[in-house]
Amino acid sequence: MKKTILIVLGDQAAPDAATLAEAASSPAEGAGSTGDDAKPAKVSPRKVAAARAKPAAVIQPHAFMPAFLAEAPLAGRQVGLARSASAGVVASVDNGSPTAEASLPEQTPEAVLATLQAWNPLSWSGVRSLWQDMENRLDGRVDELVVLVDPPDGPEEILAWAARDIERTALSYGNGLAALLQEAVRRFDAAGGGTILLVLCSQPLAGGGPARAGLRALALAAGAALAENLLEQALPAGCRFAALRDESGQADLLARHVIRLLTDWPKDSGKLGRFTGKSGLFGRF
Secondary structure, X not given: OEEEEEEEEEEEOOOOHHHHHHHHOOOOOOOOOOOOOOOOOOOOHHHHHHHHHOOOEXXXXXXXXXXXXXXXHHHOEEEXXXXXXXXXXXXXXOOOOHHHHOOOOOOOHHHHHOOOEEEOXXXXXXXXXXXXXXXHHOOOOOOEEXXXXXXXXXXXXXXXXXXXXXXXXXXHHHHHHHHHHHHHHHXXXXXXXXXXXXXXXXXXXXXXXOOOOHHHHHHHHHHHHHHHHHHHOOOOOOEEEEEEEEOOOOHHHHHHHHHHHHHOOOOXXXXXXXXXXXXXXXXXX
C-alpha cells in the first residue's frame, strides 16, 4: 500500500482580535437588551488577553480532503493530512494521541480527518516537524506527497491590500511552499525515491470570489514559478515531480484525476499540466 501525504496550502485564518474578544466575553451591560436600544456588551482588557492566550480556532478540513479520501483507499493508498493555518489555529482534538481515532475504523475518511494536522507555513522548522509527524502516522514511510495550493479570497483592488496580508501571502506561498518542496526532495532522496505532485487551483474549490484576483493571483504566481523551476531541474534518482493547474473548480473531479495521475504517471510530466474537468480537455496530462 502506498503511503501518501496530502497537504493543502490554503490558509485557515485565526479570528481577529474583535472575534476573540466577543468569544471571551460574558453577558454584560446591555447584553440582555433587545430592540433598537440594545447596547453592545462591554469586554474587559483582561478577557481579551485571556482569549488571545487560548487557541483561536481548531483546524478544519479543506473541501478537497473528503473527496481525496473517498478515492485514495480504492487505489491502495493510506493518507496523512495537513493544512496550512495561521499561528493561532491548532490541530483538531489531540492528533498526537492514538485515542483521537480510537472509536473509528482505521483509514475511514472520518478517522483520517480526525488526525488532520495544522501547519504554519511561516515556520521553517515546522516543515521538518510536520514531515516527521506524517512519517510516524504512516508507519515510518512516505511514498508520495500531494500539495494542493488553493489560496483564500482577498480584496481584488491593490489599494485594498493590507501590508501584513501582502507579506504573509508572499512568505506562505513563496518561502513556505519552497521549504516544503525542498524538504520533500531531501527526504525522498534519502529514502531512495518518491513522488511529488503539485496542484495549483485557478478556480477556488471551496467557492468564493473570482478565480485569480488580488492576493490570490500573487499566491498562485509564486506556486507556478516554483513549479516551473522544479520541472526544469534534474531531481535525485528515483524522485519524480509533476505539476498541474486545476481549472475545474470541482473537488470530486480533481480528486479522481489526481489519483489517476499518481497511479498512471503522465509521460509528459516535464511541463505544467492543465485540468479542466471536461472530457477530452485534460491538457498536457
